[in-house]
Amino acid sequence: MDHKPIHAHDQEFLTQLEECSNNLVEKLQSDNYNEASQLIHTLVEARDRHIFTSVGQLTRALHNAIVNFHVDADLDSEPPEVNNSEIRDATSRLNYVISMTQDAADKTMDKVEAVAPIAMNLGQEATRLRNEWHRLKRREITKEEFKELYNQMGDFLDQMDEGTQQLNKSLQDIILEQGFQDLTGQVLRKVISLITEVEDELVNLMRIAGQVEQVTGMATPGAAQDSKKAVDKSAAEGPQIHADRRDDVVSGQDDVDDLLSSLGF
Amino acid sequence: MKILIVDDFSTMRRIIKNLLRDLGFTNTQEADDGTTALPMLRSGDFDFLVTDWNMPGMTGIDLLKEVRADSKLVGLPVLMVTAEAKRDQIIEAAQAGVNGYVVKPFTAQVLKEKIDKIFERVDG
Numbered sequence: 166m167d168h169k170p171i172h173a174h175d176q177e178f179l180t181q182l183e184e185c186s187n188n189l190v191e192k193l194q195s196d197n198y199n200e201a202s203q204l205i206h207t208l209v210e211a212r213d214r215h216i217f218t219s220v221g222q223l224t225r226a227l228h229n230a231i232v233n234f235h236v237d238a239d240l241d242s243e244p245p246e247v248n249n250s251e252i253r254d255a256t257s258r259l260n261y262v263i264s265m266t267q268d269a270a271d272k273t274m275d276k277v278e279a280v281a282p283i284a285m286n287l288g289q290e291a292t293r294l295r296n297e298w299h300r301l302k303r304r305e306i307t308k309e310e311f312k313e314l315y316n317q318m319g320d321f322l323d324q325m326d327e328g329t330q331q332l333n334k335s336l337q338d339i340i341l342e343q344g345f346q347d348l349t350g351q352v353l354r355k356v357i358s359l360i361t362e363v364e365d366e367l368v369n370l371m372r373i374a375g376q377v378e379q380v381t382g383m384a385t386p387g388a389a390q391d392s393k394k395a396v397d398k399s400a401a402e403g404p405q406i407h408a409d410r411r412d413d414v415v416s417g418q419d420d421v422d423d424l425l426s427s428l429g430f
Numbered sequence: 431m432k433i434l435i436v437d438d439f440s441t442m443r444r445i446i447k448n449l450l451r452d453l454g455f456t457n458t459q460e461a462d463d464g465t466t467a468l469p470m471l472r473s474g475d476f477d478f479l480v481t482d483w484n485m486p487g488m489t490g491i492d493l494l495k496e497v498r499a500d501s502k503l504v505g506l507p508v509l510m511v512t513a514e515a516k517r518d519q520i521i522e523a524a525q526a527g528v529n530g531y532v533v534k535p536f537t538a539q540v541l542k543e544k545i546d547k548i549f550e551r552v553d554g
Contacts, residue, residue: 266441267439270441271444274441274444398519398522399519399522401489402484402514402516403513403514404513404515405515405516408515413517413518414516415516416515418533421520421531421532421533424517424521425520425524428524
């Protein structure tokens with residue numbers, strides 16, 4: 166991208182100005198008003214040329230910066246209609262991330278909910294059989310009870326075989342389901358690079374705007390600082406990414422509990 | 431014990447619902463933001479409200495304020511389960527009359543602790 170400064174003409178203009186003004190003083194001192202007036206004319210022309218060139222260059226830069234946003238929009242309709250833009254594309258990508266993560270979470274929970282009873286039943290049955298087994302070791306059971314235990318043990322081993330196979334299958338499925346991390350990660354990385362690009366272009370636009378103000382003499386130093394965003398203390402921010410680097414944010418449940426108990430909770 | 435779980439993400443509602451079931455609370459209902467939760471609270475006989483903060487429509491903090499301003503719901507125990515972790519926000523929730531505040535991500539243990547504490551205080 167072409168980021169050369171737009172004031173390339175300044176030096177040329179300044180040299181011209183210096184020459185002319187020296188000449189002008191000379192002419193005026195020797196009462197040569199005709200030539201002096203002509204010199205003033207040349208000066209004004211040079212100044213106009215300088216402004217025209219600057220405006221031309223700024224327009225060009227502005228055009229380039231806007232094209233770089235990759236927004237295909239119909240600006241004649243009211244309100245302007247966006248046909249195609251990378252921002253819009255990014256929005257649908259992010260929605261895709263939400264639906265993918267939700268889908269994965271749902272499937273994982275489905276699997277867990279489906280097999281949790283199997284694990285629980287096997288556990289309960291094992292506890293019961295172990296107690297019987299201890300009674301057998303202490304020779305506390307009758308012949309009939311032993312026969313029953315013998316059959317139950319066989320059944321339990323069958324259940325165990327079948328149940329663990331189902332558990333293993335579900336655990337495998339749950340592992341596979343984590344593949345969403347890779348896919349959403351790729352999508353998020355794309356969106357991050359788009360945001361970085363857009364930021365660069367915005368900085369570029371701000372630079373151009375600053376130059377327009379300079380060329381046209383509208384620049385008012387310090388004006389930009391007035392428009393600081395009003396901060397709403399209770400506006401939701403979502404998860405804190407850099408909680409450890411901010412002191413207005415708690416770093417975990419213990420901090421929350423401390424804060425609340427300091428308030429008399 | 432009838433509990434209303436309010437969160438805009440169905441995954442989080444499901445997690446909380448599962449944890450509550452493990453703690454022995456099986457009678458739960460769900461809403462996805464304050465706007466849908468408020469009429470449910472007003473018409474149903476809920477004993478406990480678990481709500482997120484950041485939701486489209488009506489946020490959890492506004493829901494809490496509405497609940498505390500409603501003469502029928504003023505005493506309803508409210509547990510906030512949220513990713514919002516600014517000190518100012520926690521103080522605001524406390525001042526609005528929240529009964530417990532859990533920051534996400536949380537553990538089953540923390541949720542149980544806070545719920546036990548709330549009912550200890552309510553019953554005691």
